[in-house]
Amino acid sequence: xxxxxxLTKIYLNEQLEAMQNxxxxxxxxxxxxxxxxxxxxxxxxxxxxxxxxxxxxxxAWTLELVCEQQLNLLVPYLATFVTKINTLKHDSAxxxxxxxxxxxxxxxxxxxxxxxxxxxxxxxINRIIETGFDWMLSNHKVAxxxxxxxxxxxxxKNTDWAHQELKLILEQNIPKESxxxxxxxxxTLALINKK
Numbered sequence: 001x002x003x004x005x006x007l008t009k010i011y012l013n014e015q016l017e018a019m020q021n022x023x024x025x026x027x028x029x030x031x032x033x034x035x036x037x038x039x040x041x042x043x044x045x046x047x048x049x050x051x052x053x054x055x056x057x058x059x060a061w062t063l064e065l066v067c068e069q070q071l072n073l074l075v076p077y078l079a080t081f082v083t084k085i086n087t088l089k090h091d092s093a094x095x096x097x098x099x100x101x102x103x104x105x106x107x108x109x110x111x112x113x114x115x116x117x118x119x120x121x122x123x124x125i126n127r128i129i130e131t132g133f134d135w136m137l138s139n140h141k142v143a144x145x146x147x148x149x150x151x152x153x154x155x156x157k158n159t160d161w162a163h164q165e166l167k168l169i170l171e172q173n174i175p176k177e178s179x180x181x182x183x184x185x186x187x188t189l190a191l192i193n194k195k
Contacts, residue, residue: 009043016047016058022092024065030058031065038073041066045077048093049084057092064096067103072115074100082127086134091141098135098147101128105154125155129162136169142177146184153188163192 047059107116156162
């Protein structure tokens with residue numbers, strides 16, 4: 001007889017498999033299952049980082065929506081999330097991970113979510129910053145870089161080097177990037193220069 005844990009993982013995988021495309025309604029259907037059944041969270045996290053599995057991307061899409069609605073569900077898995085985000089390679093998985101990092105940065109800096117403020121450690125922040133710089137220097141799409149710029153700006157306020165590095169990258173890349181990158185980059189530069 002199969003263990004409940006195995007059945008739960010199989011169930012989640014079946015739901016991810018049934019997700020036909022990235023339309024918000026499809027992603028939201030599976031995200032709502034996780035929100036209603038938080039016991040699915042460890043399996044969702046595990047699936048995100050099984051990067052050789054085609055369900056990894058769908059799991060990342062789902063995790064983004066779960067975190068958008070209940071970021072606190074990520075707290076027990078913060079260490080796993082921040083230590084493994086640098087293993088994600090496909091832009092369709094990196095973009096949701098960058099957005100989740102942005103959610104974490106916003107929650108941490110706003111200090112309105114005590115669970116995030118208490119549990120997001122300096123080690124976690126350093127890992128997010130490290131990975132963020134890797135994403136900024138890699139060939140990722142503008143959305144990934146825009147979320148990352150904001151997360152780096154917010155989390156970089158407590159480091160003595162992050163803003164300088166971010167400023168250098170933006171000044172170097174703005175002239176040769178897309179209009180969307182230029183717009184977001186100029187906003188971020190203005191914020192850095194204002195402090």
